[in-house]
Amino acid sequence: MTLRLNTDLASGLFGLLFAALLWFPREGMGRLSIIFPRAILVITVVISLALIIKAFTKPAAREVHIEGSMRRLAVMVVVLFAWWYAIGLLGFLLATVIVFFGLVWYLARIEGPVPARRLAQWVPIVAVLIGVFYLAFTQVLNVRLPSGIWS
Amino acid sequence: MKLATTRWVGSLSMLAALGMPGIAFAEYPEQPITYTIPFDPGGESDVTARFQEPHLEEILGVDVNVNHRPGGGGAVGWSEFQNNAEPTGYEMIGVNIPHIIAQPIMRENAGYETDNWKIVTFFHTTPNALIVPKDSPFESLDDLVQYAKENPQAVTLGGSGTFSANHLGALRLEREADIDVTYIPFTGTGPLPAAVQGGHVSGIFNYSMLGVQMQDNARVLAVASEERVPALPDVPTFKELGYDIVGGAYRGVAVPKDTPDEIVNKLEEAFAQTNQRIAEKQEPLGFVMTDITDEEVDKIIQQLKSAYQPILEEAKANQ
């Protein structure tokens, strides 16, 4: 997919936005804490303005090219955040089993329909994949993974 | 959301515990205990926990898992612990003075309170030590004080962190000796040996351990303990030299506030025994082993709080 977008303008605006986000909470900080971030904030604003000026005088590429399906891109982003939320709610193991399996199914469908029999065949593979990493982290590396409501 | 759920489960298990106290506590501990260190691996707190781990496991008869939750000079781990940990005795966290006193005073929202838990014990302290380079013109503390009186702000003292034990030590020296020095915070103890040996600062305020470690390359002018530190028998205390400065870092462990007394006592005992076993290894490094429990904990915290509060508030106003 190709979007019409002046990338210089977009970068400049993003820089200004980011600087503004940090510019306002800077009040009330001691001299030693603010001296460095303030200098960088000023530089950020200058660079952003330069980019915006460049956007109107001699812009670089005016289009952005995204390979592949926009819908799958959006779904992937949503799935990642949903996974994070589910871990807090259901605990790592359950959340990962559900999201992992769902994601495998969703991605495999790109290549063609997935019959139920194939799905069933994948159950042990997914179980082993998750099990190995789960055990490696909890048993060998002694990491206490979130257990959600089951704690 | 998550918080509410854990609270709910927590109170449920409390109810269960109240219902059948005999069964619930008779066999504590029966599952692995999590021992959280709110600092990066490799620091003094972590090294101590590693020392303790095998002994605690032997004494308590269950696994003790040390894990790390670093960030914000300990504050991230502490705030999470006070919000989420359950009073079952299976979760404990390392706590340090003066951090837990200074951060809630100095920060708008440190996320935790100095008193909102049950401190099991403070198992050791590391007194502050004033260390200068080997080729420094300051042969004694008096030399340094003298020079600082004549040249305000010219003496630079490095140390680990801001509003840390080191920083508070330097501020107290300023008050006691009526001098004006410049304190330069470094991140952690790691960069300090280089700062001393390279002469980037006039001296450093750090812990007795570094004094022991750097015996060959530097000179320790004084230590801030009541009595001389066993590992540094030739170094005078500030008190001997006429400055009433006693302080440093205390390290200990805490459990959530409502943890039953039986469990706390059991842990106290385990840590006391562990201390005896590891003293042989830790004392030569410059640690001073202690066993501060129960009312003594509150006493020390109150005492240090009233000592540090005015200094901290003045420092905050000056910033």
Next chain:
Amino acid sequence: MDMLLEALLSILTLEGLVTILAGVTAGLFIGALPGLTATMALAVLLPFTFTMSPLQGLMALGAVYMGAIYGGAFTAILINTPGTPSSIATTFDGYPMARQGRAYEALAAATIASVVGGIVGVTFLLLLAPPLARMAVVFGPAEMFWVAMLGLTLVASLSSGSLLKGLLGGCIGMLLSTIGVSPIGGETRFIFGMPALQGGIELIVALIGLFVIPELISMAAQGRGALPESGKLQGGAGSAVMRMGKHVFSKPINLIRSCIIGQIIAIIPGAGGNVTSLVAYNEARRFSKDPASFGKGNVDGVIASESSNNVMVAGSMVPLLTLGIPGAPPDAIILGVLLMHGLRPGLDLFTQTGVLTNGFILSMGFAALFLLPVGLMGGRLIHRIVVKTPFYFLLPSIAMVTILGTYALRNSMVDVFIMLLLGTVGYFLRLIGIQAAPIVLGMILGVIAEKGYVQTMLAAVVDPIPWLRLVSNPLSIVLACLVVLSVATTLLPGWLERSGRMAKVDRDEEQSP
């Protein structure tokens, strides 16, 4: 010399060699998992060494350290994720190579470079420790400020495309590094009322987010894996290794330069492996006859990065063993172990307990040698797994490992959220031409620059013109001149070329990927 021989004999036992082999293997796998750093590998495996004799314990840890730093290269090459921060620069050319189906070549080159780097580091440590150690203490706050500035000139070469966008990325990175507790002022900054943000944004969290998540998102969008499945090796694995070996040693200048850079930076306390590999990569590019091919799969980039970061392993022990100054974060743990066994850093370590110390140093050399078989075999295994696994299994697996690794770093779900957020934003920034590399560089160097600058200003509080302290001694003046020189040599060719045909060059640049 007797001592060296005795030390050699004491590690050349079956037990000793097995310890090193096990250490290297364990380190390699931990290092290869994104989020699990060399520091963590050492901390996790530390308790196992308590039951061992001091020498055996140190041998195991040295081997783990060596293995972990090398292991980072695997994921860097295969899934564009530096397993440890010291292999950031390995991704720049390693991943493009993998996408061209040359993954195993890149792995072989990385392995050979790591082995050489490891051995060179050990040699420096054995022969030159005392004189080199003196260098460690000359870097004070002002010097560190200039070192950071020198590092920032890398932005110019890392920002493929527009320099302005690269600089903007660098600034964003530096600003991200200021979130949390201020290193000098001690106050919380930019935490927006959330206590969890007091911990700031950990470099590795940002690293994983910015490098891996955009890759996952675009893999999902395109509906296929990033590596070609037909990654057939020309003439088998053996010939790839031979070819790479020939390539590495036939043009040794790159290797020698990278090793020397690695050693010098390893000595500077607080700079560490992540800076070494970036600087070595940049210099390899600067001196190359074909700088434009860097970033598109030039194996010399991989060699520069991986050799320099493995020099760092033994190299950073120089200030540690002689002066007790940890040159890189994992060294702090080694220092703890030394102290635990009653060993105090200093020259005594080389004389009184010389057998132990030399044994430790030599064992790191053996660990480096063991990287060759372990790395080539392990590399082949991991490579096959990554290439053969259907992408619909690979993608969720990578996502799971990144989540696990990010969480395990500080046991924090907040970090996982930050990782995902940075990754998603990073994907869109990449689309408009702001790359991940300058952002990460800004994060690494922002912290060093801030500490150096503010500490210098604090120390200069009595001076009439405080900022003059920044250039008040010979070394800082030299470093400042190097900064100017570096900026000039990077920018001048571009400017000369541009004058006259500005518009055309501009368009050409943007088209390069």
